[in-house]
Amino acid sequence: MDAQGMLELWWTVPAGAALVGYAGSLAGLTRPQRAVWVTARVVEVHRPAHGDSKRPGIPVTVAFQDPSTGREFRLRHAGRNGHVVAAAWVGREFPVRYPRRHPERFHLMLDRVGEERGLGGPNCMLLLLLVGLVVQTFVARGWPDGLICLGGLLLVVGALSRDRQHARARAVLLDEAVAVPGRVVAVIKDTYTDGEGDEIVDHAPVVAFTTREGVHVTALCREGIAQPQLSLDRDLTIHYAPADPAVFTPDLDHDRRERASAVRFVVSLLLTGIAAVGLGAALLNGLLPVT
Template sequence: MVIPAALALLGYARSLAGVTRAQRAVWVKARIVAVEQPAHGGSRKPGIPVTLTFQDPGTGREFTLSNAGKHGEAIEEAWVGREVEVRYPPGQPLRFAVVLGGAGEQTGREGPDCAVMLLLIGLVIHATVRWGWPWALLGFGTLLTAAAVRSPDIRMVRARNAQLASAVAVPARVVAVTRDVYTDDESGGDIVVHAPSSPSPPTRAPTSPPCPARASPIRAGPSTAPSPSTTPPPTRPSTPPTPRPTAVRER
């Protein structure tokens, strides 16, 4: 437990001093200016090929560079005008990297937070071995609650639900189907995963739906087609009853 504690203290000290890699990097907003179609039958790991443009705050120059998943995180949702966060070392904008969750990485505290979590897990395990299993329930329950409160996943899910609630349904078409092959650890066979990719059409102002056509009223009157209910059923010819033979007795 000494090593996680030392790593956490060192990480927090570097974060407070502002000398972490994330804090020394240049963070700017980039805008997508072009979206290309992914390769049909290729892998979905590189994401959607896009062209980004951003301005270097140090020199004032504007850079327009392409990204096909080789610079940072893969972009799986792209449209012209979308803004993403990019970072690069000072004076080297060509080494940019796309960071989709940049709010938590700019402080450089992800490493120290992970070390603190490992330290707390070790303390809970030590308390469980020494004082019994109730401390395991209490300790791990507290850790899970704290992790859920600090995790940005809940906020992201709420924001995503709000966006979906206000979204407008538009038609789309599939332009490519990606193909990824994975190896099953148990059976050793190949698992093929296909995923469709469709472009988002240009945003249009929502229009009111067309009024449905009214059905013409039905008027009573003579019908040209015979009604099936009034057609008499076919009659079968009646057959006379067969006379029965009578027995004659002699006296």
């Protein structure tokens, strides 16, 4: 087989990886399925130092019990093992998974939904396969078929997106928001270099506030604070959801605009998908000239 023929078989790699991943999940052999899952409780919150990287999030010490031995472990989490903690307080609970007999290798998870079956990798391979097939359709079969496939992919992505549900859920929580005083206690940052070699500095204020129930919350606040690089020691009014203090904002109007923007993006995906399918069908049926 020549190089051209081998290139035409590119799809076997993502397809094979996805099939192996889904088969492993059905057989219960993925890493998350073989791991021990427990609930960990935050016992200490460590405030990030001013100027630190924001990648570790809010460092916390969590405590959990190994069900096989009954031994309790108190381990520090700083974003390197598992998801980043964006809001923390003593007593907050997180799901934790770790290999059997190795609690020190724990991974902190923000949610169990979609995590326990180990489908993240196979789903990524499936998406890569679909994107590749769309590109190949444009090349091999032309614009009409390519547009129909592209539109179908956009419709699937838009339909499966959870952004609208998240926006609605956040709106419901913030409808009951309570206002309390807060303060920027640190500004953490990361420096990137763009494609032209220019340096970009991304700042994220760390805010601290106390709920009316006396819970002391430390959290990253990536949105809603003007001039974040100059916000250290700035006093704020924090609006938080009593049902979940991790849902908060210093600017309710800004939060509404961000939620609306997320919904508009999903709607635009769906409309673009419909338009692509319609245009492709029109070209395919000769209703429009193919250039």
